[in-house]
Amino acid sequence: MDPTTRVRRWIGSALALAVGTGLTIMGTAGTAQAADVNVAKNSGFESGLANWSCSAGSGAAVSSPVHGGAGALKATPAGLDNARCTQTVAVKPNSTYTLSAWVQGGYAYLGATGTGTTDVSTWTPDSSGWKQLTTSFRTGASTTSVNVYTHGWYGTSPYFVDDVSVFGPDGGGGPDPDPVVPATPAGLAVGSVTSSSVSLNWTAVSGATGYNVYRDGTKVQSASGTSATVTGLAANTSYSFQVTATNTAGESAKSATVTGRTSPTGPNPNPSVPKHALTGYWQNFNNGATVQKLRDVQSQYDIIAVSFADSTATPGQIVFNLDPAVGYASVADFKADIAAKKSAGKSVIISVGGEKGNVTINSDASATAFADSAYALMQEYGFSGVDIDLEHGINSTYLTKALRQLSAKAGSGMVLTMAPQTIDMQSTNTEYFKTALAVKDILTVVNMQYYNSGSMLGCDQRVYSQGSVDFLTALACIQLEGGLDPSQVGLGVPASTRGAGSGYVDPQIVKNALDCLTRGTNCGSFKPSKTYPGLRGAMTWSTNWDATAGNAWSNAVGPHVHNLP
Incomplete structure (x- = not known):
């Protein structure tokens, strides 16, 4: 970003x-x-x-x-x-x-x-x-x-x-003293679920060197740590789970039983994005902003973009590495937070790119590698979709192929967002704009970054400076007149002065711009030729910088977005 x-x-x-x-x-x-x-x-x-x-x-x-x-x-x-x-x-x-x-x-x-x-x-x-x-x-x-x-x-x-x-062989010193049979595990809980899997986590047991997982009374797998994912399950079905602790002395009694139900199959297992939505990027690293777990993300945010996926040596392929700096005890806890947010009606998506991210999609093979790996992350973590935040050049032909392949795997419920820089959306001839138009039928929203760009041309060919209502409205007009549906346009701004190098605007400016575009009120010198009441909303970098500033951005902009026409 x-x-x-x-x-x-x-x-x-x-x-x-x-x-x-x-x-x-x-x-x-x-x-x-x-x-x-x-x-x-x-x-x-x-x-x-x-x-x-x-x-x-x-x-x-x-x-x-x-x-x-x-x-x-x-x-x-x-x-x-x-x-x-x-x-x-x-x-x-x-x-x-x-x-x-x-x-x-x-x-x-x-x-x-x-x-x-x-x-x-x-x-x-x-x-x-x-x-x-x-x-x-x-x-x-x-x-x-x-x-x-x-x-x-x-x-x-x-x-x-x-x-x-x-x-x-014993060299004469004798073996290490034998351990005793470990105690029964406690704290067994269900984490994220899919239509074919249930993740579990539990509390570590002193003296245990491993654990056995039981499904409906039958041992189904072993684990070395305090979490496991049971796969191969039927959709929309309840299962009971228990866990035991083991070491060389033997196996503990079974834990208390917990019940997990797999999600139903179907084209749209993800929560719907509201008509007017607030998007926030969540930082999977510590750069001085408030460190959050996903459960801490402010309730105003409807779409939470997890930043960021990582590329691999295989062109187009992405993976996700949970940073220990965020403070999760296990990946299972992170997955459980995603599941909880989705249960609350939020869309949690994986963001690809960022200022230093460089995922290369410039061939059929790399397009397929992207689609396969992104879908694998959606299946593993429960992500509702992907955010394209590539800032180092894209190939619209192959990125379009990749996104269409991913959509075919994930179904119509997939959330697809983009966060291009202002320069990437100045014309319908840019690779980013061409991609957005090429996937318009599966695109959720483009949250262009109205910051770190300096002055730019608006749709009336006049130059506007960052930090004004005109800058937001006149640049949004390019997308609205260039072929995107109003529901596919959002205003991306920093949450605080520390969130970006330049381009921060007071939340009131964002609210005025939203009113200008949707109602024709509170405009600056530029006023669009018509209103766009279906405008999707706004985005910020980031939920962490928002929290650092006392949630001032989401507390002001969130209710305003949700009360748009």
């Missing part, structure tokens, strides 16, 4: 350094023999840092986050220290061991030295959830002890480790 509004996490230098060390990621080793044990001690950090030694005081035992049990290791790199934590384990010569650990957070490494053969290591970049690292090694002919370790990377954020395992 705006040069000041989007951030990306830095990974380049650290990744280059990591690759430079020559570390290799190895696959999981073969299944160990039944007599094998975990020769690591205090592997779940339930006894603090006992048996572990961390460089420069970099390690600490913490109670959250944990993968299993009640404890985990938090290690913090600082200066020239990479937060290396080690343990010496007793092993047998000429034996194979599988080394694994669950990690989360900053760059995390796992390895073994002194094996007597080839020392091994594996690593992973920053992760918002628990991820298992696994490698294996073979001891030498006279090796009776091996040093296993974890460490982070210089200058990066802390990393967490839990449930370390060095699985193989």
Whole structure:
């Protein structure tokens, strides 16, 4: 949307350094023999840092986050220290061991030295959830002890480790003490649903290393974390779900039962967009504006555009990565918020592009990749549609193909919005305008960005400056006279002076412009030749900047939009 509004996490230098060390990621080793044990001690950090030694005081035992049990290791790199934590384990010569650990957070490494053969290591970049690292090694002919370790990377954020395992023959030190059967999980709740799936989440259980999910009394899948999505369900059908906790000692009793009902099939499972609608962009990152969860988005907003999808190495393909900075405990919680907003009649859509986003759709293959991946996100998260906010040039031929393919998959209930810059809508010959007209039959609204542009031509060929009623009305007139239906035109403005580099207008100016276009009142020097009472409404960047300014924008513009003719 705006040069000041989007951030990306830095990974380049650290990744280059990591690759430079020559570390290799190895696959999981073969299944160990039944007599094998975990020769690591205090592997779940339930006894603090006992048996572990961390460089420069970099390690600490913490109670959250944990993968299993009640404890985990938090290690913090600082200066020239990479937060290396080690343990010496007793092993047998000429034996194979599988080394694994669950990690989360900053760059995390796992390895073994002194094996007597080839020392091994594996690593992973920053992760918002628990991820298992696994490698294996073979001891030498006279090796009776091996040093296993974890460490982070210089200058990066802390990393967490839990449930370390060095699985193989007992070297004389005995196994790690066996855990007890975990307690019954609590807090089981239903998240988002589709016509064929139900997502579930629950509270972590101390000492659990995994969970089993039951549907109508039958085990249907296992999970390593505290959420799961049960798929392959019939539409418009109720199911009962329970969950148990597991570890090497056994399985807990089943949790209390919850009921989830799949959504019905049909061409329009999404809530309808009101005749006059307020659109707000929600930031999936922290750039200094108020950090919100979707549940916190102000009730005045009818369309909530989640900003932004990310591109991949495959041209046209998009994915969505929930930023930990937003504060969700799990992706399931985020999906549950989408479902709740939809139940309240709101449309939650995924926005593609932004000031730094660059999704290339310039071929049949990339058009198909976009449609397939966008529909997959709609299915996975429950998004009602997509917003096209590409600011780096588009190809109208192939973007049109992509949007039509997506519409064919999603059905007539798909919400399709666009947020072109002013320069993109100055003429019906621009690629953006041509795209909007080419998909007019499936287009919900074009919320042009009336900011960060300087002075522009209106439909009367006169130049108008940002910040005035005339700027909004005379530029909207181009779209209204250029072929878009009034219901497909919205006024996009910043929510506060901090929301964009330039172009902020007082909410009263927005209200006056809406009145001028729909009622012919409160105009400036420019007055359209006719009124457009079906005008869709207004948009802002962003709900977060709106919240930062005390919701002044939505409190003023929202009721005005909803009371248009």
